[in-house]
Amino acid sequence: AQSVxxxxxxxxxxxxxxxxxxxxxxxxATPYLFWYVQSPGQGLQLLLKYFxxxxxxQGIKGFEAEFxxxxxxxxxxxxxxxxxxxxxxxxxxxxxxxxxxxTFGTGTQxxxxx
Amino acid sequence: xxxxxxxxxxxxxxxxQEVTLRCKPISGHDYLFWYRQTMMRGLELLIYFNNNVPxxxxxxxxxxxxxxxxxxxxxxxxxxxxxxxxxxVYFCATARAPPYGYTFGSGTRLTVV
Numbered sequence: 001a002q003s004v005x006x007x008x009x010x011x012x013x014x015x016x017x018x019x020x021x022x023x024x025x026x027x028x029a030t031p032y033l034f035w036y037v038q039s040p041g042q043g044l045q046l047l048l049k050y051f052x053x054x055x056x057x058q059g060i061k062g063f064e065a066e067f068x069x070x071x072x073x074x075x076x077x078x079x080x081x082x083x084x085x086x087x088x089x090x091x092x093x094x095x096x097x098x099x100x101x102x103t104f105g106t107g108t109q110x111x112x113x114x
Numbered sequence: 115x116x117x118x119x120x121x122x123x124x125x126x127x128x129x130x131q132e133v134t135l136r137c138k139p140i141s142g143h144d145y146l147f148w149y150r151q152t153m154m155r156g157l158e159l160l161i162y163f164n165n166n167v168p169x170x171x172x173x174x175x176x177x178x179x180x181x182x183x184x185x186x187x188x189x190x191x192x193x194x195x196x197x198x199x200x201x202x203v204y205f206c207a208t209a210r211a212p213p214y215g216y217t218f219g220s221g222t223r224l225t226v227v
Contacts, residue, residue, distance in 0.1 A: 036218075043221050059134050104156060106156045
């Protein structure tokens with residue numbers, strides 16, 4: 001069965017600093033990979049997704065992620081964090097027909113210091 | 115596009131009562147998913163539908179939980195009887211045919227006392 005590991009439960013960065021959130025997955029075939037963000041009291045919003053092709057994918061709000069098959073990783077990055085980026089971030093891997101059945105990681109809570 | 119609409123936003127009920135959560139998907143989205151989110155277990159997939167047909171209900175905790183999708187515009191998740199351990203945020207999410215990602219509703223926060 002597929003699984004997703006987000007090793008960092010909490011991360012704190014200063015505003016303007018760079019950010020990298022880690023995600024490792026376990027899946028037998030070529031994975032469908034996603035990053036979502038959740039603000040307090042809200043549903044999850046899709047940041048970006050990877051299906052195939054270029055291993056560096058761009059998303060909304062200035063985020064990007066790089067798929068590394070050799071490391072089974074799909075880390076999320078942002079060059080300069082804004083205070084409004086404080087939220088919880090979830091990595092997910094898709095299975096089933098076209099990757100629609102998603103398994104989520106446990107999330108990383110991001111705090112941004114001003 | 116109004117997005118995925120869930121109701122109610124908050125529900126407080128007493129143990130043993132029946133609870134019904136509702137979801138209106140985005141028009142044209144053929145897949146509908148019900149997730150439960152708790153601090154202890156994170157996001158768990160309960161059940162999902164494709165073209166109104168339940169495809170995988172292996173995540174439904176027990177017989178107290180049931181879900182229906184009578185048409186493309188509406189789905190319900192019912193808990194009968196409810197228990198305190200059912201307290202969680204329940205999300206509905208919908209998606210087009212693969213390989214598109216989900217669009218989540220804002221969730222229903224259920225508290226069973």
